[in-house]
Amino acid sequence: MTLKIGQLNGIDGAEFTVSLSSVIEMADKREARIGVISERSVLLKAERKIETLTLLGEVTRRYIIVLSAQDLINAICIAYFISYCSCEKL
Structure with missing residues:
Protein backbone atom coordinates (compact mmCIF):
# COMPACT_ATOMS: atom_id res chain seq x y z
CA MET A 1 0.00 0.00 0.00
CA THR A 2 1.49 3.33 -1.04
CA LEU A 3 0.45 6.35 1.01
CA LYS A 4 -0.19 9.68 -0.61
CA ILE A 5 -1.03 12.96 1.06
CA GLY A 6 -4.72 13.14 1.92
CA GLN A 7 -5.16 9.41 1.58
CA LEU A 8 -5.70 8.79 5.32
CA ASN A 9 -9.43 9.39 5.32
CA GLY A 10 -12.25 6.88 5.39
CA ILE A 11 -11.42 3.23 4.70
CA ASP A 12 -7.82 3.84 3.65
CA GLY A 13 -7.08 5.36 7.07
CA ALA A 14 -8.59 2.33 8.78
CA GLU A 15 -6.54 0.00 6.61
CA PHE A 16 -3.40 1.94 7.48
CA THR A 17 -4.21 1.72 11.20
CA VAL A 18 -4.78 -2.03 10.98
CA SER A 19 -1.58 -2.63 9.04
CA LEU A 20 0.41 -0.40 11.42
CA SER A 21 -0.97 -2.23 14.45
CA SER A 22 -0.11 -5.52 12.74
CA VAL A 23 3.51 -4.41 12.40
CA VAL A 42 18.75 -22.20 28.71
CA LEU A 43 16.77 -25.43 29.07
CA LEU A 44 18.97 -27.20 26.51
CA LYS A 45 22.13 -26.08 28.32
CA ALA A 46 20.70 -27.34 31.62
CA GLU A 47 19.77 -30.68 30.05
CA ARG A 48 23.28 -31.04 28.61
CA LYS A 49 24.78 -30.30 32.01
CA ILE A 50 22.51 -32.92 33.61
CA GLU A 51 23.55 -35.49 30.99
CA THR A 52 27.22 -34.61 31.51
CA LEU A 53 26.97 -34.96 35.29
CA THR A 54 25.02 -38.22 34.94
CA LEU A 55 27.71 -39.63 32.65
CA LEU A 56 30.46 -38.45 34.99
CA GLY A 57 28.68 -40.14 37.90
CA GLU A 58 28.42 -43.40 35.95
CA VAL A 59 32.11 -43.28 34.95
CA THR A 60 33.06 -42.66 38.59
CA ARG A 61 30.86 -45.54 39.76
CA ARG A 62 32.45 -47.94 37.28
CA TYR A 63 35.95 -46.72 38.17
CA ILE A 64 35.26 -47.50 41.84
CA ILE A 65 34.05 -50.98 40.85
CA VAL A 66 37.27 -51.60 38.91
CA LEU A 67 39.42 -50.38 41.83
CA SER A 68 37.46 -52.64 44.20
CA ALA A 69 37.96 -55.62 41.89
CA GLN A 70 41.71 -54.90 41.66
CA ASP A 71 41.96 -54.72 45.46
CA LEU A 72 40.06 -58.00 45.76
CA ILE A 73 42.44 -59.65 43.28
CA ASN A 74 45.42 -58.29 45.24
CA ALA A 75 43.96 -59.61 48.50
CA ILE A 76 43.37 -63.04 46.96
CA CYS A 77 46.95 -63.11 45.61
CA ILE A 78 48.35 -62.19 49.02
CA ALA A 79 46.17 -64.82 50.72
CA TYR A 80 47.30 -67.45 48.21
CA PHE A 81 50.96 -66.47 48.69
CA ILE A 82 50.62 -66.67 52.50
CA SER A 83 48.91 -70.06 52.33
CA TYR A 84 51.48 -71.34 49.83
CA CYS A 85 54.36 -70.20 52.06
CA SER A 86 52.70 -71.80 55.09
CA CYS A 87 52.37 -75.13 53.25
CA GLU A 88 56.04 -75.05 52.19
CA LYS A 89 57.14 -74.81 55.80
CA LEU A 90 55.28 -78.03 56.69
Whole structure:
Protein backbone atom coordinates (compact mmCIF):
# COMPACT_ATOMS: atom_id res chain seq x y z
CA MET A 1 0.00 0.00 0.00
CA THR A 2 1.49 3.33 -1.04
CA LEU A 3 0.45 6.35 1.01
CA LYS A 4 -0.19 9.68 -0.61
CA ILE A 5 -1.03 12.96 1.06
CA GLY A 6 -4.72 13.14 1.92
CA GLN A 7 -5.16 9.41 1.58
CA LEU A 8 -5.70 8.79 5.32
CA ASN A 9 -9.43 9.39 5.32
CA GLY A 10 -12.25 6.88 5.39
CA ILE A 11 -11.42 3.23 4.70
CA ASP A 12 -7.82 3.84 3.65
CA GLY A 13 -7.08 5.36 7.07
CA ALA A 14 -8.59 2.33 8.78
CA GLU A 15 -6.54 0.00 6.61
CA PHE A 16 -3.40 1.94 7.48
CA THR A 17 -4.21 1.72 11.20
CA VAL A 18 -4.78 -2.03 10.98
CA SER A 19 -1.58 -2.63 9.04
CA LEU A 20 0.41 -0.40 11.42
CA SER A 21 -0.97 -2.23 14.45
CA SER A 22 -0.11 -5.52 12.74
CA VAL A 23 3.51 -4.41 12.40
CA ILE A 24 3.63 -3.41 16.06
CA GLU A 25 1.97 -6.67 17.09
CA MET A 26 4.40 -8.63 14.96
CA ALA A 27 7.30 -6.93 16.75
CA ASP A 28 5.83 -8.11 20.08
CA LYS A 29 5.48 -11.61 18.67
CA ARG A 30 9.10 -11.46 17.51
CA GLU A 31 10.22 -10.52 21.00
CA ALA A 32 8.10 -13.36 22.38
CA ARG A 33 9.68 -15.81 19.92
CA ILE A 34 13.14 -14.59 20.87
CA GLY A 35 12.20 -15.04 24.53
CA VAL A 36 10.99 -18.59 23.87
CA ILE A 37 14.16 -19.41 21.93
CA SER A 38 16.26 -17.97 24.73
CA GLU A 39 14.39 -20.04 27.32
CA ARG A 40 14.76 -23.16 25.19
CA SER A 41 18.48 -22.46 24.92
CA VAL A 42 18.75 -22.20 28.71
CA LEU A 43 16.77 -25.43 29.07
CA LEU A 44 18.97 -27.20 26.51
CA LYS A 45 22.13 -26.08 28.32
CA ALA A 46 20.70 -27.34 31.62
CA GLU A 47 19.77 -30.68 30.05
CA ARG A 48 23.28 -31.04 28.61
CA LYS A 49 24.78 -30.30 32.01
CA ILE A 50 22.51 -32.92 33.61
CA GLU A 51 23.55 -35.49 30.99
CA THR A 52 27.22 -34.61 31.51
CA LEU A 53 26.97 -34.96 35.29
CA THR A 54 25.02 -38.22 34.94
CA LEU A 55 27.71 -39.63 32.65
CA LEU A 56 30.46 -38.45 34.99
CA GLY A 57 28.68 -40.14 37.90
CA GLU A 58 28.42 -43.40 35.95
CA VAL A 59 32.11 -43.28 34.95
CA THR A 60 33.06 -42.66 38.59
CA ARG A 61 30.86 -45.54 39.76
CA ARG A 62 32.45 -47.94 37.28
CA TYR A 63 35.95 -46.72 38.17
CA ILE A 64 35.26 -47.50 41.84
CA ILE A 65 34.05 -50.98 40.85
CA VAL A 66 37.27 -51.60 38.91
CA LEU A 67 39.42 -50.38 41.83
CA SER A 68 37.46 -52.64 44.20
CA ALA A 69 37.96 -55.62 41.89
CA GLN A 70 41.71 -54.90 41.66
CA ASP A 71 41.96 -54.72 45.46
CA LEU A 72 40.06 -58.00 45.76
CA ILE A 73 42.44 -59.65 43.28
CA ASN A 74 45.42 -58.29 45.24
CA ALA A 75 43.96 -59.61 48.50
CA ILE A 76 43.37 -63.04 46.96
CA CYS A 77 46.95 -63.11 45.61
CA ILE A 78 48.35 -62.19 49.02
CA ALA A 79 46.17 -64.82 50.72
CA TYR A 80 47.30 -67.45 48.21
CA PHE A 81 50.96 -66.47 48.69
CA ILE A 82 50.62 -66.67 52.50
CA SER A 83 48.91 -70.06 52.33
CA TYR A 84 51.48 -71.34 49.83
CA CYS A 85 54.36 -70.20 52.06
CA SER A 86 52.70 -71.80 55.09
CA CYS A 87 52.37 -75.13 53.25
CA GLU A 88 56.04 -75.05 52.19
CA LYS A 89 57.14 -74.81 55.80
CA LEU A 90 55.28 -78.03 56.69
